[in-house]
Amino acid sequence: MKKNKILSLAIVAALSASLVACGNSSSGSSVAEGTDEIKAANSGEVIELTNVSYDPTRELYAAYNEVFAKHYQEEFGQTVEVTQSHGGSGKQALEVANGLEADVVTLALEGDVQVVADAGLIDDGFTSEFDLDSSPYTSTIVFLVRSGNPKNIYDWNDLIREDVGVITPNPKTSGGAMWNYLAAWYYFEQQGQSEDEILDSIKKLYANVVVLDSGARGATTSFVENKQGDVLIAWENEAFLSLQEYPGEYEIVVPSVSILCQPTVAVVDEVAAKHGTADVAKEYLSYLYSDEAQEIEAKNFYRPSTKAIYDKYVFSSDSNTITEVPADGKWINDNVNLTDINHFGGWAEARATHFADGANFDSIYEQ
Amino acid sequence: MKSRRSVIPGFGISMGITITILSIVVLIPLCSLVVFSAKLSFSEFVYTVTRPRILSGYFVSISTAFIASVINVFMGLILAWILVRYDFKGKRFIDGIIELPFALPTAVAGISLTHLTTTNGWVGQIFYNLFGIKIAYTRIGITVALVFIGIPFVVRSVQPVLEKIDIQYEEAAFILGADAKTTFRRVIFPEILPAIISGFTLAFARSIGEYGSVVFIAGNTPYETEIAPLLIMSELQEYDYSAATSIALVMLLIAIVILSINALAQSIVSKRVNGKA
Amino acid sequence: MNLRRENKVLKYTLITISFIFLGVFLILPLIYIVITALKDGIAGYINAVSDEYAIKAALLTIEATVIAVIVNTIFGIAAAWLITKYAFKGKKVLSTFIDLPVTVSPIIAGLIYVLTFGRQSSLYPILDSYGIQIIFAVPGIVLATIFVTFPFISRELIPVLTAQGTDEEEAAAIMGAGTATIFRKVTFPHIKWALLYGIVLCTARAMGEFGAVSVLSGHLRGKTNTLPLYIELLYQGYDFTGAFAASSILVVLAIVVLILRLVIEKRGQKELDLNK
Numbered sequence: 001m002k003k004n005k006i007l008s009l010a011i012v013a014a015l016s017a018s019l020v021a022c023g024n025s026s027s028g029s030s031v032a033e034g035t036d037e038i039k040a041a042n043s044g045e046v047i048e049l050t051n052v053s054y055d056p057t058r059e060l061y062a063a064y065n066e067v068f069a070k071h072y073q074e075e076f077g078q079t080v081e082v083t084q085s086h087g088g089s090g091k092q093a094l095e096v097a098n099g100l101e102a103d104v105v106t107l108a109l110e111g112d113v114q115v116v117a118d119a120g121l122i123d124d125g126f127t128s129e130f131d132l133d134s135s136p137y138t139s140t141i142v143f144l145v146r147s148g149n150p151k152n153i154y155d156w157n158d159l160i161r162e163d164v165g166v167i168t169p170n171p172k173t174s175g176g177a178m179w180n181y182l183a184a185w186y187y188f189e190q191q192g193q194s195e196d197e198i199l200d201s202i203k204k205l206y207a208n209v210v211v212l213d214s215g216a217r218g219a220t221t222s223f224v225e226n227k228q229g230d231v232l233i234a235w236e237n238e239a240f241l242s243l244q245e246y247p248g249e250y251e252i253v254v255p256s257v258s259i260l261c262q263p264t265v266a267v268v269d270e271v272a273a274k275h276g277t278a279d280v281a282k283e284y285l286s287y288l289y290s291d292e293a294q295e296i297e298a299k300n301f302y303r304p305s306t307k308a309i310y311d312k313y314v315f316s317s318d319s320n321t322i323t324e325v326p327a328d329g330k331w332i333n334d335n336v337n338l339t340d341i342n343h344f345g346g347w348a349e350a351r352a353t354h355f356a357d358g359a360n361f362d363s364i365y366e367q
Numbered sequence: 368m369k370s371r372r373s374v375i376p377g378f379g380i381s382m383g384i385t386i387t388i389l390s391i392v393v394l395i396p397l398c399s400l401v402v403f404s405a406k407l408s409f410s411e412f413v414y415t416v417t418r419p420r421i422l423s424g425y426f427v428s429i430s431t432a433f434i435a436s437v438i439n440v441f442m443g444l445i446l447a448w449i450l451v452r453y454d455f456k457g458k459r460f461i462d463g464i465i466e467l468p469f470a471l472p473t474a475v476a477g478i479s480l481t482h483l484t485t486t487n488g489w490v491g492q493i494f495y496n497l498f499g500i501k502i503a504y505t506r507i508g509i510t511v512a513l514v515f516i517g518i519p520f521v522v523r524s525v526q527p528v529l530e531k532i533d534i535q536y537e538e539a540a541f542i543l544g545a546d547a548k549t550t551f552r553r554v555i556f557p558e559i560l561p562a563i564i565s566g567f568t569l570a571f572a573r574s575i576g577e578y579g580s581v582v583f584i585a586g587n588t589p590y591e592t593e594i595a596p597l598l599i600m601s602e603l604q605e606y607d608y609s610a611a612t613s614i615a616l617v618m619l620l621i622a623i624v625i626l627s628i629n630a631l632a633q634s635i636v637s638k639r640v641n642g643k644a
Numbered sequence: 645m646n647l648r649r650e651n652k653v654l655k656y657t658l659i660t661i662s663f664i665f666l667g668v669f670l671i672l673p674l675i676y677i678v679i680t681a682l683k684d685g686i687a688g689y690i691n692a693v694s695d696e697y698a699i700k701a702a703l704l705t706i707e708a709t710v711i712a713v714i715v716n717t718i719f720g721i722a723a724a725w726l727i728t729k730y731a732f733k734g735k736k737v738l739s740t741f742i743d744l745p746v747t748v749s750p751i752i753a754g755l756i757y758v759l760t761f762g763r764q765s766s767l768y769p770i771l772d773s774y775g776i777q778i779i780f781a782v783p784g785i786v787l788a789t790i791f792v793t794f795p796f797i798s799r800e801l802i803p804v805l806t807a808q809g810t811d812e813e814e815a816a817a818i819m820g821a822g823t824a825t826i827f828r829k830v831t832f833p834h835i836k837w838a839l840l841y842g843i844v845l846c847t848a849r850a851m852g853e854f855g856a857v858s859v860l861s862g863h864l865r866g867k868t869n870t871l872p873l874y875i876e877l878l879y880q881g882y883d884f885t886g887a888f889a890a891s892s893i894l895v896v897l898a899i900v901v902l903i904l905r906l907v908i909e910k911r912g913q914k915e916l917d918l919n920k
Contacts, residue, residue: 472852
């Protein structure tokens with residue numbers, strides 16, 4: 001019996017050791033991967049950077065990471081490899097707050113970056129760390145309808161008609177969906193409706209929602225691939241991507257009123273300090289404001305923040321229906337009244353009023 | 368040592384391994400779930416898990432899982448029956464693919480089932496055009512996904528038991544004048560009932576918690592097609608850990624209750640069968 | 645005679661129902677996956693499955709599966725032996741806990757590890773000071789995979805060992821055999837096939853796990869993206885062909901595993917017949 005006890009103790013110890021070893025091996029393997037890359041690099045050291053971003057930016061950062069690696073190689077003589085992670089903005093923020101080791105976050109809205117800051121990972125004042133509230137590019141909310149606009153959808157009040165099926169993601173789980181909701185709210189407010197009337201209109205709008213996906217990409221897939229609903233409320237960049245991927249099948253309708261969406265970027269200070277990547281991380285985000293990067297953003301249908309480049313891409317026609325990506329690449333429609341998050345008192349207040357448990361969004365689903 | 372002495376050596380080592388792995392993989396993590404939801408006071412906890420939207424999430428999950436499991440009991444019984452009792456072409460093939468839902472990633476299953484059952488999918492358009500029934504993005508769609516997930520449980524519980532039933536009993540019953548129906552009801556059914564119950568409860572419990580395949584096909588409309596696991600995800604994205612863990616805890620309790628009902632049913636049934644014999 | 649005829653009608657009705665049911669629920673999705681995967685032709689397919697990230701994801705999936713199967717095999721044998729060979733207090737509770745993971749939602753499975761090893765956990769500073777990262781890294785993925793397949797092997801072994809009883813082991817023990825000898829010479833031959841079957845099931849399920857892994861992977865492309873997560877990523881990136889092509893890798897793996905299962909079962913059956 002005694003022998004067995006000792007044996008079982010030994011096994012317990014061995015198992016715990018293997019778990020620890022398992023933990024080490026994963027960090028060890030990334031080091032090993034790094035050494036492989038060294039041969040390829042000109043000057044020796046490969047810097048690894050992790051960028052945790054939201055759903056629709058896959059194409060943007062795939063292109064930007066190449067440009068940035070080239071820039072950094074030329075400027076500082078070092079090779080940078082960026083690992084991307086994409087997902088719903090809120091979920092991504094939460095994972096970083098929980099220990100996902102991101103050097104930088106590039107999320108859909110300031111509120112999500114705030115969550116990471118609240119976890120003590122980002123120093124205060126991140127919105128003033130980079131220009132323009134740390135939003136190197138912006139976007140807005142538009143409608144995507146099927147070719148020929150068979151349901152005659154032109155503005156937000158068409159979305160509450162009984163014969164219209166709407167696709168938008170769930171604001172409780174998707175950053176983009178919060179912007180959609182706030183843009184709709186602003187429209188009805190502009191119509192002079194009282195708060196109760198606005199709530200009622202919003203309620204009608206969400207009663208028309210056919211599929212309430214958990215993220216922006218999921219919603220686009222439901223509309224485009226699974227052919228659900230008559231109109232998709234979408235990020236402008238998502239809508240243009242659909243026009244590009246499925247030429248002739250969809251049209252973009254720009255509503256009279258929308259919202260200026262400011263995706264926010266930040267260095268995750270604590271992680272960057274731990275990895276020794278603070279300088280690269282900062283350079284990575286500031287280079288998003290360079291002319292070269294701004295061009296890439298514009299080409300991926302994000303509104304650049306540099307005025308000169310923005311102007312270069314402004315749409316010449318004043319039509320609010322866009323049937324194809326303009327051949328000359330000028331796609332920005334300026335003919336829209338944009339509000340912004342400050343109108344709603346900033347993200348903390350907007351969240352408390354509209355999206356928290358039991359707040360406005362929940363109330364419209366109460367029976 | 369608590370154990371009654373057994374002459375077979377190795378109690379310590381097997382107990383050691385079992386308890387260690389069980390603790391690391393299951394017990395300690397489950398404890399942290401309890402610890403986290405304990406951050407709420409009891410009344411807060413009750414409020415959190417009984418909000419109308421959450422209740423409707425449980426209802427959607429439980430009702431669709433129940434219907435799917437009932438369908439699975441019928442189909443599982445038929446499948447097990449033909450696999451054990453009949454010889455036909457393609458039998459081995461059918462036997463082989465029963466476990467496919469285990470092996471196919473739930474997300475892949477969800478994506479392909481959704482594509483097949485939307486109103487313009489291969490199957491979906493037939494139902495939509497002929498009967499006006501929508502499958503994807505309704506509770507029917509959720510049920511379809513759960514039938515897919517649960518089918519191996521019933522077949523694989525019933526099949527081995529059915530194999531063991533001696534055909535002589537049936538022959539005896541037939542000679543004694545019982546027709547096929549009576550034979551099934553009086554001779555075979557009582558034998559396989561424990562297996563049916565355990566297949567049902569496993570399929571049921573697994574379906575209630577299913578996420579990967581259901582999110583794609585569900586449509587996720589609150590009060591309509593929003594399942595409980597999605598609500599946990601949504602609370603997490605709201606950064607509300609205590610709410611998420613509270614809902615998770617309730618679902619865990621449901622799972623434990625289902626398993627216990629199964630254990631209870633097994634012992635009652637086996638007592639009854641033994642008593643009769 | 646009457647019974648026979650009735651049976652024939654019943655037989656073909658039941659077989660037809662089964663074929664239709666399985667055809668719609670299991671075969672059609674498979675056909676759909678294959679057709680979509682080949683939409684862009686063979687070249688497109690090869691391109692998609694030989695993508696650098698697809699290969700990395702496949703390797704990670706295999707790594708997690710292998711570790712999970714090894715751990716669960718050790719655990720399964722120990723637990724099944726413990727439960728069937730000894731009488732002790734708390735046995736019922738123990739077996740309920742072993743079965744529990746199958747019925748726990750994958751989301752909860754992921755969540756509990758986030759709570760245990762995440763930054764808000766009191767374990768985190770200790771692990772962090774040793775540079776160990778569990779969640780959003782490979783160990784977390786492995787743990788989640790072990791969790792979802794936890795009872796698969798012990799569940800296969802317990803019925804076999806129960807049926808076998810303890811007489812043989814007792815006899816061997818009285819004759820002075822040690823634990824290892826008893827297991828190798830007496831018990832193992834009985835459970836060989838059940839064990840293999842359990843391993844096959846465990847492998848199949850481990851490869852495809854999505855929900856639990858999704859919660860704690862962090863989705864780092866090329867680092868913590870398993871094959872099922874990679875499929876979701878492609879699917880959401882409008883790359884449907886790529887997504888279904890990657891899915892077909894898993895479908896093929898699944899079919900290989902299921903064929904293995906049939907082979908194992910057949911050989912096990914043969915051996916059983918010989919013993920009789």
